[in-house]
Amino acid sequence: MAEPLFTPEEQKKFDAGIAEIISHYPPERKSAGMLPALRVLQEIKGWLPPEGLRLVAKHLEVTPERAYEVASFYVMYHLKKPGKYVIDVCTNLSCSLWGAEKMLAYLEEKLGLKAGEANEKFTLRETECLASCGTAPCLQINEDHHESLTRAKLDAILAKLS
């Protein structure tokens, strides 16, 4: 027997999340809850495993292909298990004018990863504008936002990641 997707607590969290989401839409429009439902799954598992996608599709009464189509369109969904910490560095124009490319190079050296690569602990990615242009450069670690970054500030943030 394959291992179950969820532990009992995770199952409870998933069911409650899906029920709440579905209540926000007209009864014949359950499928509208796709984005929030995928978010619930990802918050529980850290990524979107194929059997999880099938489960979300079943609850929302759509085909698994539809769940996969949506999951693969949006960059924040992980179809592969990422590192424990996903670091998204903005390198768009305003951030670059304040040194984002150098900050990315610094991170690449420090983590021993190129942008786009991952290991058990870190996934390092270049990302697009994070609406922090006035407090550049910026990055997000597992969706937590960090801005006005200096070398010292960045070192302190990284030191806390175990």
Next chain:
Amino acid sequence: MTATAKTIDPIISAAWGKPQSWTLDSYKKRGGYEGLKKALEMQPAAIIDEVKKSNLRGRGGAGFPTGLKWSFVPKDSPKPKYLAVNGDESEPGTFKDRYILEDDPHMMLEGIAIASYALGVHTCYVYLRGEFKFPAERCQAAIDEAYKAGIFGKKMLGKDFELNCYLVRGAGAYICGEETALLESLEGKKGWPRLKPPFPAVVGLFGSPTVVNNVETLASVPHVFTGGSDWYAKLGTDKSGGTRLVCLSGSVNRPGVYEVSMFTTLAELIYDDKFGRGMPAGRKVKAVIPGGSSAPVLGADELDVAMEFEALKVKQTMAGSGGVIVMDDSTCMVRSLWRVARFYAEESCGQCTPCREGTPWQTRLLRKIEEGRGEPGDIEMLSNVASSIAPYPPIGLGNTICALGDAAALPTHSFLMRYRDEFEAHIREHRCPFGDKPWGSFGDWS
């Protein structure tokens, strides 16, 4: 520099940075929800008229008159009507809605309540970009407070009018800021824009009449009712009422979000002590993008222009989402355009061929030129590719379903119009004259 900019009292940003400004308690102490009380005493049609008279225009990018948009919703439709709030804020250079959501979310919620009552909307979805974790937490807390205070829910301040408001987070797609892509995303699909017409006011979310308004637009609505539409209209020009938030970034001493009058010029924004406080020591302005990275770039000699929809239209550019990006004389325009082009290539949804194929093509050509591998004819090719996506001028001739195509082509056209000599120099010298190094001319990483 002397302070010359026309002074206005901030309306939208007045409470930002003050203790607990995001709470209902703080908002009410400042007269919050008084606009809603006034509106609830009026007929819905009269509310829409007030918004029309205020000359409030959409703050998301297109600058469409808000009252007019509301009036397009059919009154006799048997279908439910919806309000969708566009908080997808993803245009490079734009970071204003975020502060409304973080520092004063109730102002937007009051606008939502007024709009919903005027339009007969009983369900509102607030769509925030997925990366806005903290803004979403603040916004959700405010929504919860509004339910508890009897603003949302079965009754609106005691009046027999039900409004439910749900927050939805996107998942990282710039295209979902386009209003029909946003609706697709709200319906649980990938964000592929729809052909228009029909417009969302007639066929929107779930096939029902839907108004899509930007966060700042809705946060502006309560002031039309507390101050009156005449007062609001007179703050601005005869075509654009009120104040607006602009986002200043790039090579300036004090980047940030500033609330300005419709008469404030780009030069004032950059140099005035109240705003940007000028350029870093020894630097001069080379170029300014006035309305988010899709807006055609202006040169250093074109900054004496008000940051208002009509004034910027005369210059063949746009006020857009208020994102002003300043580039100084040490900035390579080829590299800047390459970076901007990469964004649109990354964010093209893939639906229309000119944009799907054209945006990466632009990027490849720009990389080739920047890396010193450019050949004669590359500039013409770049210009051709951009024209195939969307010719210019004027703005709005795009060959694609949505405006992302225009957004991707306009920077190319305008950079080539104004800085062609830099592109030619790259090809002639087989290198970047500014040095092919990572940027960062000031700040900690310089």
